Amino acid sequence: MSLQNSLEKMNFSKVVSCHKQVVSGLMYHFVIEVEEGSQLKQYEAKVWVKPGGSSRKLEEFKSVDGGLTSADTGVKTEEICHNAGVPLTKVSQHSCVPVGKQIVPTEAPIVQEAAEHAIKMLQQGSNSLSSYELREIVSAEAQLKEGSAVFDLLLKTKRGSKEENFKSEVHRAEDGSWSVKHATLE
Numbered sequence: 001m002s003l004q005n006s007l008e009k010m011n012f013s014k015v016v017s018c019h020k021q022v023v024s025g026l027m028y029h030f031v032i033e034v035e036e037g038s039q040l041k042q043y044e045a046k047v048w049v050k051p052g053g054s055s056r057k058l059e060e061f062k063s064v065d066g067g068l069t070s071a072d073t074g075v076k077t078e079e080i081c082h083n084a085g086v087p088l089t090k091v092s093q094h095s096c097v098p099v100g101k102q103i104v105p106t107e108a109p110i111v112q113e114a115a116e117h118a119i120k121m122l123q124q125g126s127n128s129l130s131s132y133e134l135r136e137i138v139s140a141e142a143q144l145k146e147g148s149a150v151f152d153l154l155l156k157t158k159r160g161s162k163e164e165n166f167k168s169e170v171h172r173a174e175d176g177s178w179s180v181k182h183a184t185l186e
Helices: 003-008 109-124
Strands: 010-023 025-036 039-049 056-063 088-090 096-098 132-145 148-159 162-173 178-185
Touching: 010 039, 109 132, 109 148, 109 162, 109 178
Parallel strands: none
Antiparallel strands: 010 025, 025 039, 039 056, 088 096, 132 148, 148 162, 162 178
């Protein structure tokens, strides 16, 4: 069955996540949810927009196996695993992800959510009457690792009149659950 025939049998539901990569033009990495019959399924799509926005091309369209994707974390994937100068590892027959941590945008919703979990953990461990307030996510790095996304965050917080910076490691499992491995005062 052709891709066109497959697409015609799908009803778009929502965009789950998206990030863009600057190439010769822009490469958009989407995870979308579609209805196929009575089931909701997720697909990864790569759309290349030529410089100047004159045309668009669907570069890749594949089913997501239900696990975390690079778009969930902001970790950028590459089409070719042997891209010179970037250490990549094969994670399935269809996708590759970088080895090691990558800087991710602090404004990304998944990073914001990771920071919220770190703040909750700080609050639970505190005996102060003042609550922790997230002032800024100073930096964020992410890595896909053994079925989870690992976020290393530097957070600027405020508690009462005192400002503090914390380094935190937050994990998101494939099932969507979160755990904070540590949050240490910097």
